[in-house]
Amino acid sequence: MTAIExxxxxxxxxxxxxxxxxxLTVEEGEVYGFLGxxxxxKSTTIDMVLDLVRPxxxxxxxxxxxxxxxxxxxxxxxxxxxxxxxxxxxxxxxKHVEFAIESKxxxxxxxxxxxxxxxxxxxxxxxxxxxxxxxxxxxxxMALVGEPDLLILDEPSSGxxxxxxxxxxxxxxxxxxxxxxxxxxxxxxxxxxxxCDRVGILRAGELVAEDSIExxxxxxGDGETLEVAVDDATDAVxxxxxxxxxxxxxxxxxxxxxxxxxxxxxxxVIAAAEDAGAVVDxxxxxEASLEDLFLAYTEGEETPTRRADAxxxxxxx
Amino acid sequence: MSLLxxxxxxxxxxxxxxxxxxxxxxxSLLVAVFAYVVRPQGQADxxxxxxxxxxxxxxxxxxGLVPLVGVVVGYNAVSxxxxxxxxxxxxxxxxxxxxxxxxxxxxxxxxxxxxxxAGFLLPALVLLVIPVTFNAGSFLGYTVFxxxxxxxxxxxSVGCSAAVATRQRALIAGIGVxxxxxxxxxxxxxxxxxxxxxxxxxxxxxxxxxxxxxxxxNPTSGIELLGNAFLGDQLFSGDSVNQQVxxxxxxxxxxLAPPLAGLLKFDRDDL
Numbered sequence: 001m002t003a004i005e006x007x008x009x010x011x012x013x014x015x016x017x018x019x020x021x022x023x024l025t026v027e028e029g030e031v032y033g034f035l036g037x038x039x040x041x042k043s044t045t046i047d048m049v050l051d052l053v054r055p056x057x058x059x060x061x062x063x064x065x066x067x068x069x070x071x072x073x074x075x076x077x078x079x080x081x082x083x084x085x086x087x088x089x090x091x092x093x094x095k096h097v098e099f100a101i102e103s104k105x106x107x108x109x110x111x112x113x114x115x116x117x118x119x120x121x122x123x124x125x126x127x128x129x130x131x132x133x134x135x136x137x138x139x140x141x142m143a144l145v146g147e148p149d150l151l152i153l154d155e156p157s158s159g160x161x162x163x164x165x166x167x168x169x170x171x172x173x174x175x176x177x178x179x180x181x182x183x184x185x186x187x188x189x190x191x192x193x194x195x196c197d198r199v200g201i202l203r204a205g206e207l208v209a210e211d212s213i214e215x216x217x218x219x220x221g222d223g224e225t226l227e228v229a230v231d232d233a234t235d236a237v238x239x240x241x242x243x244x245x246x247x248x249x250x251x252x253x254x255x256x257x258x259x260x261x262x263x264x265x266x267x268x269v270i271a272a273a274e275d276a277g278a279v280v281d282x283x284x285x286x287e288a289s290l291e292d293l294f295l296a297y298t299e300g301e302e303t304p305t306r307r308a309d310a311x312x313x314x315x316x317x
Numbered sequence: 318m319s320l321l322x323x324x325x326x327x328x329x330x331x332x333x334x335x336x337x338x339x340x341x342x343x344x345s346l347l348v349a350v351f352a353y354v355v356r357p358q359g360q361a362d363x364x365x366x367x368x369x370x371x372x373x374x375x376x377x378x379x380x381g382l383v384p385l386v387g388v389v390v391g392y393n394a395v396s397x398x399x400x401x402x403x404x405x406x407x408x409x410x411x412x413x414x415x416x417x418x419x420x421x422x423x424x425x426x427x428x429x430x431x432x433x434x435a436g437f438l439l440p441a442l443v444l445l446v447i448p449v450t451f452n453a454g455s456f457l458g459y460t461v462f463x464x465x466x467x468x469x470x471x472x473x474s475v476g477c478s479a480a481v482a483t484r485q486r487a488l489i490a491g492i493g494v495x496x497x498x499x500x501x502x503x504x505x506x507x508x509x510x511x512x513x514x515x516x517x518x519x520x521x522x523x524x525x526x527x528x529x530x531x532x533x534x535n536p537t538s539g540i541e542l543l544g545n546a547f548l549g550d551q552l553f554s555g556d557s558v559n560q561q562v563x564x565x566x567x568x569x570x571x572x573l574a575p576p577l578a579g580l581l582k583f584d585r586d587d588l
Contacts, residue, residue: 080409103410
């Protein structure tokens with residue numbers, strides 16, 4: 001069964017189309033990162049999944065149920081950390097979690113989940129006095145009540161300090177291990193990269209890319225880039241390196257060779273360069289930057305461009 | 318039950334507000350002042366409980382102030398949460414929008430009733446301990462009617478609150494309802510009757526019947542009617558029994574219909 005399925009979903013607000021003909025599938029048990037710049041339509045999509053907003057066209061199915069007709073049943077099995085929410089200022093953190101327990105009709109104590117998000121010490125303070133990060137932790141605690149099958153986190157790291165981001169990541173990982181489907185949105189790629197099985201990139205209401213992290217990485221630049229600094233990058237050296245099996249592309253930047261290759265052939269590349277008479281001063285590998293890809297997708301015109309900067313001389317003509 | 322969870326949350330949230338304490342203090346102060354005004358003079362030790370209620374507490378506090386307070390307690394119930402964003406937290410939990418609206422009627426209605434009881438009964442405790450004959454039964458019974466009227470106005474303004482997107486509009490709607498029922502009802506219904514006197518005459522009802530109906534239709538005058546009947550030992554008996562029954566029916570109507578109408582709008586909205 002799929003956890004979330006959107007088919008041909010369009011949402012129009014007066015004067016603006018927030019989401020356009022969106023197809024999206026999140027499989028049960030996977031961690032799906034929903035990426036896009038602010039205003040891309042991420043929150044509108046999540047709002048439609050939660051029935052806060054109804055689609056103009058198309059169907060939204062969550063946990064096998066219709067998002068509008070059976071929203072309460074869906075939310076009984078879903079934990080949500082909304083974006084741009086506020087807490088009940090006069091109620092304590094503990095009261096908030098008790099309210100979630102009462103609402104989900106589960107028989108658990110509030111302490112363990114408060115402990116898990118690191119709020120147990122402040123549980124009896126009024127939530128109005130909480131910092132942004134503590135409010136975020138509180139909402140996460142409410143979302144985790146009752147061991148949901150699906151966790152929807154809308155910009156979960158906003159307002160969190162680095163320690164909070166790390167805690168959040170660990171909780172997401174632990175939930176995923178438990179078998180929970182996690183769907184979370186972010187405009188920061190680094191947060192998604194570490195925990196997601198698959199990512200979708202939304203721009204201006206349309207899904208412009210959807211793949212695993214590895215898949216996206218392949219799209220950036222065939223695996224890894226090996227940078228080899230030699231004493232003199234002659235044509236002979238370049239040709240020798242290019243002849244190595246598993247090398248897809250060689251660019252020359254002064255006396256540095258930029259080699260796109262399979263991970264396993266690095267030593268052979270070095271050896272080939274040396275056999276061709278070059279002295280290797282230094283070499284290091286660089287993973288394809290997903291950030292570049294993300295920016296290309298979200299800010300660029302159409303398809304992402306290869307990361308080839310202007311100083312690189314194109315050797316392979 | 319989901320509705321009760323919302324009601325419980327909302328009750329707890331409301332009774333913790335500073336406005337709630339102010340309200341109890343205001344009610345207590347006014348009841349105490351009125352009680353002082355009607356205190357027994359000279360040798361008499363008979364405290365005029367009925368006079369206190371029907372001449373002072375009734376017209377000023379109950380039919381004047383309680384509806385206004387009900388509006389204030391209810392107007393931001395849904396619109397306030399919508400504006401602040403806590404509605405997102407509320408609807409992330411498995412509540413239907415109907416649970417939200419009616420849970421709030423229940424929770425805020427209970428808070429309103431609590432404030433009325435606390436505000437009315439605190440000064441009455443003094444009357445119980447000092448050596449005067451004080452009709453505690455009448456006073457307590459009358460407080461129930463006051464609380465009921467408060468709940469009706471809470472329900473009306475929660476309905477307004479669910480129907481509009483902002484706190485400000487909900488407040489305007491609530492004040493409008495207050496103005497209609499408390500300040501302008503006589504004028505308004507007089508105009509309506511005047512304007513439709515022709516068609517009304519064609520109906521098989523008398524002008525007096527129409528006026529009686531309009532009296533019972535207004536929750537404020539409905540409660541006044543019931544409260545005075547209670548004080549005169551005529552509750553659901555005597556000449557006005559039919560009118561009393563229709564007043565009760567109208568009170569139930571005003572408690573349920575506005576939240577329901579608000580819900581119809583709220584249920585269709587994008588939040």
